Amino acid sequence: MKTTASGLLLFLLCALTVLPAFGQESDYAVKEGFEEAFRLISARIETATTIASLDSLKAEIDALEITYTDKSELLDKVLYPETFVEKIKGLRTMQTLTYDKVYLIQTQGVRLDELQMKVVYLTNKLDTLSAQRDRLWADLQTAQKSNAELRETVKRLQANLAAKDRLIFALVDSIFLPFGKDLSQLGDVPRESLGRQLEKANVIGRVEEIANDNVKFLSVTQLQGKDYGNLVDQYQQFNTRWKGLRDKMAAVAQASGRGPSGAGAGKAKGQPALTEAPGPDTTGARVDSTLVQWGNKLQSMFWGGIRKEFTDKGVTIDPFVDAPSFAASIRTLAAGLKASGQDPSLFVNEIWKARIDKEWRDALTREGMLGKAEYASLDKLVSELNPEKLDLKFIIYLFVVVLLVFGGWWFFVRKPKVTRIEPE
Amino acid sequence: MTRFANIIAAAGLVTLLSSCSSLTLDQVQFGWPVESVLTVTPANLVQDGYHGLSFNVARIAGEEFQDTTALVGKEIRLLRSNEGFYFLTGKKFRNVYVLKAGPHELSLKSKITVSPAGLQDPALNQRPPYIQLLDGKNSQKMLTSDDIVEGKQ
Numbered sequence: 001m002k003t004t005a006s007g008l009l010l011f012l013l014c015a016l017t018v019l020p021a022f023g024q025e026s027d028y029a030v031k032e033g034f035e036e037a038f039r040l041i042s043a044r045i046e047t048a049t050t051i052a053s054l055d056s057l058k059a060e061i062d063a064l065e066i067t068y069t070d071k072s073e074l075l076d077k078v079l080y081p082e083t084f085v086e087k088i089k090g091l092r093t094m095q096t097l098t099y100d101k102v103y104l105i106q107t108q109g110v111r112l113d114e115l116q117m118k119v120v121y122l123t124n125k126l127d128t129l130s131a132q133r134d135r136l137w138a139d140l141q142t143a144q145k146s147n148a149e150l151r152e153t154v155k156r157l158q159a160n161l162a163a164k165d166r167l168i169f170a171l172v173d174s175i176f177l178p179f180g181k182d183l184s185q186l187g188d189v190p191r192e193s194l195g196r197q198l199e200k201a202n203v204i205g206r207v208e209e210i211a212n213d214n215v216k217f218l219s220v221t222q223l224q225g226k227d228y229g230n231l232v233d234q235y236q237q238f239n240t241r242w243k244g245l246r247d248k249m250a251a252v253a254q255a256s257g258r259g260p261s262g263a264g265a266g267k268a269k270g271q272p273a274l275t276e277a278p279g280p281d282t283t284g285a286r287v288d289s290t291l292v293q294w295g296n297k298l299q300s301m302f303w304g305g306i307r308k309e310f311t312d313k314g315v316t317i318d319p320f321v322d323a324p325s326f327a328a329s330i331r332t333l334a335a336g337l338k339a340s341g342q343d344p345s346l347f348v349n350e351i352w353k354a355r356i357d358k359e360w361r362d363a364l365t366r367e368g369m370l371g372k373a374e375y376a377s378l379d380k381l382v383s384e385l386n387p388e389k390l391d392l393k394f395i396i397y398l399f400v401v402v403l404l405v406f407g408g409w410w411f412f413v414r415k416p417k418v419t420r421i422e423p424e
Numbered sequence: 425m426t427r428f429a430n431i432i433a434a435a436g437l438v439t440l441l442s443s444c445s446s447l448t449l450d451q452v453q454f455g456w457p458v459e460s461v462l463t464v465t466p467a468n469l470v471q472d473g474y475h476g477l478s479f480n481v482a483r484i485a486g487e488e489f490q491d492t493t494a495l496v497g498k499e500i501r502l503l504r505s506n507e508g509f510y511f512l513t514g515k516k517f518r519n520v521y522v523l524k525a526g527p528h529e530l531s532l533k534s535k536i537t538v539s540p541a542g543l544q545d546p547a548l549n550q551r552p553p554y555i556q557l558l559d560g561k562n563s564q565k566m567l568t569s570d571d572i573v574e575g576k577q
Contacts, residue, residue: 024558024561024562024564025558026459026547026548026549026558027457027458027459027547027549027550028458028459028461028501028547028548029547031458074457074458077457077458078457078458
C-alpha cells in the first residue's frame with residue numbers, strides 16, 4: 001500500500017514536471033509527456049518481478065489516465081491510428097497479464113521452496129538410514145547372538161531397506177513434481193535445473209546403493225518362507241518405480257535432443273555425454289544390472305528354499321528354478337504318486353500342507369511368482385491325491401453328541417415313573 | 425445568322441476550355457494536429473519521417489542569422505495550418521516563417537516578426553483558425569498566415 005502511494009506520488013511529480021502549466025502548454029510537450037510516461041510504465045511493467053511493484057504500476061496507470069483525459073482529443077489525433085483510450089487499455093491489459101504471471105511465479109516459487117526443503121529432508125533421512133543400516137550389518141556379521149536376536153536384527157534391517165526404498169522414490173517424486181508431467185516439452189532452463197537437482201541429490205547413486213543393499217541382504221541372511229512375500233513385493237515395486245524413473249530421465253534427455261541413449265540426469269550443455277562417463281552411473285545401466293542381480297538372487301533363494309522342503313523330507317522331485325518349472329514338477333510328482341499308488345501322505349500332509357501351504361503360500365500366490373489361480377490349481381491337485389478319510393475325532397465327537405441326546409431323552413421322556421402307593 | 429453561329433461557337437469553346445482548365449476540391453484541411461520538432465543535419469536538411477517531408481533550411485538560416493550553417497545541429501519547429509501553409513520557427517528566431525508548398529519547393533508567403541530579442545522556448549500549436557505561438561510559460565500569440573491577430577505587443 002505504501003509502495004502504491006509512493007509510486008503514485010512519484011508519477012504525479014513527474015507529470016507535473018513534464019506539464020508545467022496546463023492551459024498554456026505545447027501540444028508537442030503534451031504528446032511527448034504522454035509517450036514518455038507510457039514508455040516508462042510499459043518498461044517497468046515488463047521488468048516487474050513483484051506483486052507490490054505491479055500494484056504500484058496500476059496506480060500509475062490510473063494517474064496517467066486522469067492526467068491526460070483532458071487531452072484525449074489531441075492525443076487521439078497524435079496517436080492515430082490508436083486512441084488515448086486504447087493506449088490506456090493496452091497498458092492495463094499488459095499490467096494484468098504481468099500481474100498474473102508474477103503471481104504464478106511467486107506462488108510456484110513458494111511451492112518450489114517447500115519441495116526443495118522436502119528434498120533436503122528426504123536426503124538427510126536417507127543418510128540417517130544408511131548409517132543405521134551399517135550398524136545393523138555390523139551387528140549381523142560380528143555379534144554372537146541368539147537366534148531370536150538375529151531374527152530381530154534381520155527384521156530391522158529389512159524394515160530399514162524397505163524405508164529406504166520408499167524414501168528414494170519420494171525424493172525422486174519431489175524433484176520431478178514441479179516440472180509437470182510432459183517432460184519431453186521441457187525447455188533448456190528447467191531441464192538443466194532438473195538435471196542439477198538429480199545430480200545434487202545423487203539419485204542414481206542412491207538407487208544403485210539401495211539395490212546393492214538388497215542383494216547383499218539376500219546373500220547374508222537366512223530367510224524363512226514367510227519372509228519372501230514382502231521381499232517379492234519390495235523387489236517388484238522397486239523395479240516398477242525404477243523403470244518409471246528411467247523413463248522420466250529418458251524424456252528429459254530427449255527434450256535436450258540427445259535421445260534416450262543419453263538418458264541421465266539432464267546435464268548441462270558442454271558437459272561430457274552421459275554414456276561416456278566411466279565413474280558415476282549417470283545412465284542407470286548399473287542400476288539395471290544390479291536389479292537383474294537382485295531379481296535372480298531372490299528367485300534362486302526362493303525356489304531353493306522350497307526345494308529344500310522336499311529334500312529335507314526325502315521326497316524326490318524334478319528340479320525347479322521358477323514358477324513354471326515348479327508347477328510342472330508338482331504336477332509330475334502328483335501324477336507319479338497317483339500312477340504308482342504310493343502313499344502320498346508324506347508329500348501331501350508333511351510337505352504341502354504343513355510347509356508349502358503354511359509357510360510359502362503367501363509368497364507363491366504373488367503375481368510375480370505362481371499367482372493365486374495357479375496356486376489354487378496345484379493345491380486342488382495335491383488335495384485330490386489324499387482323499388479325506390473319516391476322521392476319528394469327528395466320530396468321537398459325533399458319538400458324544402448322540403450319547404448326550406439319548407441321555408437327555410432318557411432323562412426327560414423315559415424317566416421311570418414313581419409309583420404312588422395309596423394308603424389303604 | 426453567321427454572326428449568331430459565331431457567338432454560339434465562341435460560347436461553346438469558352439465552356440469547354442473552362443471545364444478542362446481546373447478541377448478544384450474544396451473543404452480541404454491540411455492541418456497537422458501537432459508540430460514537428462526536427463533536427464537539422466550537417467547537410468542543412470530536416471526530415472519529417474511521419475509526414476514524409478524533407479527540405480533544406482540553409483536559406484532560412486541565412487535569412488534569420490545571416491549564416492547558412494547557423495541551424496546545423498539545432499532544432500526547428502514546423503506546423504502546417506489548416507490552410508496548408510507551413511509555419512516554421514525555432515529558438516533565438518525573431519520571426520515565424522510562413523511557407524507555401526509548390527512543386528519541389530517551399531516559398532515564403534510571409535515573415536512575421538514575433539520577438540525582436542529572439543524566441544527563448546518556442547512552440548507552435550494548432551488552434552483553428554489560427555496557429556498559436558508560445559514562448560515559455562507566459563507569452564502566447566495567435567497567428568494567421570500573414571500577421572499576429574492576438575497577443576501583439
